[in-house]
Amino acid sequence: MRLRRLCGAVALAVTLGASHAGPPAPSPAAAQTVRVQPSADQVPANLLRLSIEFATLIEGPVLPRLALLRPDGKPLAQPFLEQELWSPNGRILTVLLHPGRVKTGLNAREVLGPILVDGDDVTLTLDDHPIQHWRVGPVDTRGPAVSAWRLSSVHAASRQTLVVTLDDAIDGREADYIAIADPQGRRVRGQALLNDGERTWAFTPHAPWHAGEYRLIARGTLEDPSGNRLGGRFETPADSPATAPADVALAFTVGSAPSSASAHRP
Numbered sequence: 287m288r289l290r291r292l293c294g295a296v297a298l299a300v301t302l303g304a305s306h307a308g309p310p311a312p313s314p315a316a317a318q319t320v321r322v323q324p325s326a327d328q329v330p331a332n333l334l335r336l337s338i339e340f341a342t343l344i345e346g347p348v349l350p351r352l353a354l355l356r357p358d359g360k361p362l363a364q365p366f367l368e369q370e371l372w373s374p375n376g377r378i379l380t381v382l383l384h385p386g387r388v389k390t391g392l393n394a395r396e397v398l399g400p401i402l403v404d405g406d407d408v409t410l411t412l413d414d415h416p417i418q419h420w421r422v423g424p425v426d427t428r429g430p431a432v433s434a435w436r437l438s439s440v441h442a443a444s445r446q447t448l449v450v451t452l453d454d455a456i457d458g459r460e461a462d463y464i465a466i467a468d469p470q471g472r473r474v475r476g477q478a479l480l481n482d483g484e485r486t487w488a489f490t491p492h493a494p495w496h497a498g499e500y501r502l503i504a505r506g507t508l509e510d511p512s513g514n515r516l517g518g519r520f521e522t523p524a525d526s527p528a529t530a531p532a533d534v535a536l537a538f539t540v541g542s543a544p545s546s547a548s549a550h551r552p
Contacts, residue, residue, distance in 0.1 A: 313413035315344055315351065322410065322418040323458025324511050326483025330426035331402045332388050334513040334520060336410070337380045337459055338417070348379055348412070354401070355409045355416075362408065365401045373459075380459060388512075389521060427521050429514030430456055432504050432534040442497040442542050447490045450502065455484040456510050463505040466491075467535075469498035484511075495540045502538065506531030 320339040338348075349370050354362040364384065371380040386392045387401050402408065406422040434453035440446040448466070456463075458480060464487050466474040476491035506516050513520035516534055 313415055315340070315348070316412045316415040316417055318342055318344070319412065319417050324420070324455060324484060325418075325458065326455060326485070327419075328421045328423045329402070330424065330512050331400065331404045331406075331422050332425045332427070332512045332520070333383055333402055333422075334385065334388050335380055335382050335457070335511060336418075337378055338412070339378045341377070343376050344379075349381065351413050352381065353411045353414075355411055357407050362401060364398060378459070385513075426454070426510065426512050427514060427519055428454070429519055430454070430504070430508055430510055430516055432516065432536060435502075435536060437502065437536065437538050440495055440540055442495050442540050445491055445494050447488050448502075450487040450489070452485050452487060454510060456480070456487075456508060458484045458511070460508055461487065463508040464489075465503050465505075467501040467503055468496070469500065474500070497540055497542055500538055500540055502536045504534045504536075506533045 318341040320341050322339075323337045324333070347370065349366060349368065352366065354365045356362065365387075367382040367384045369382065371382070372378065373380075383401050387395045387398055389395065402422045404422055404424050408420055408422060409416045410418040410420075431453045436451040438447075438449040438451075440448050450464070461478045461480045464478065466476070466489060468474050474489075474491050475493070476489050478487060478489045480486065481488055504516060509515040515531060517532060518529060
């Protein structure tokens with residue numbers, strides 16, 4: 287899978303436990319945190335990556351300033367791969383949980399154990415300040431299933447938002463891995479957003495819809511936060527034959543009235 291793509295615990299615990307002290311002032315970096323993804327309250331035990339968006343450019347390495355804390359304030363040992371993956375604009379950092387501890391059967395997992403365990407509660411901190419909390423759920427090895435996605439109705443002569451309810455969360459950095467093709471096969475320009483813990487894809491076209499047959503296309507390399515992609519799984523054995531990623535399409539109709547719009551597989 288795409289591993290190349292594939293971010294002070296005690297001091298925090300003491301501060302939170304000291305009744306005479308007020309809450310610590312956020313560090314400059316923590317205060318500038320715009321969003322952490324996955325943004326849902328729960329993540330799978332085999333979570334592979336997370337991303338942090340900052341309002342401005344951050345100077346220096348960020349990874350040494352991150353930690354995953356247990357409820358007692360103790361940090362998880364060595365949870366991250368020592369690599370910082372930054373977006374082209376330098377404001378979004380993608381961090382990999384160590385793949386050798388996420389994937390079963392590897393030496394790092396045998397020696398250090400898995401990073402997350404079903405039933406855990408963990409808090410992501412930056413400079414000892416909490417920026418995201420998650421409950422840990424069961425391992426998820428299914429991958430996105432486009433056939434289970436549900437499309438809302440939209441009608442012609444409007445810029446109504448098309449809302450796609452996904453079968454489960456996808457990677458928060460992959461909103462643009464889903465696109466709309468118009469009746470002539472051209473990409474429809476607009477704004478795409480992931481909402482509801484990255485379980486809903488919302489697309490608002492720049493120009494009004496025209497009546498006709500459209501296609502929603504999911505890129506074959508689309509992945510969930512655990513590295514499972516369309517038609518492929520992160521847990522696939524290394525000696526398994528490689529399969530080329532294939533795009534998947536859903537057809538839907540834009541009619542002249544909301545009641546005439548429908549969605550179906552081609």
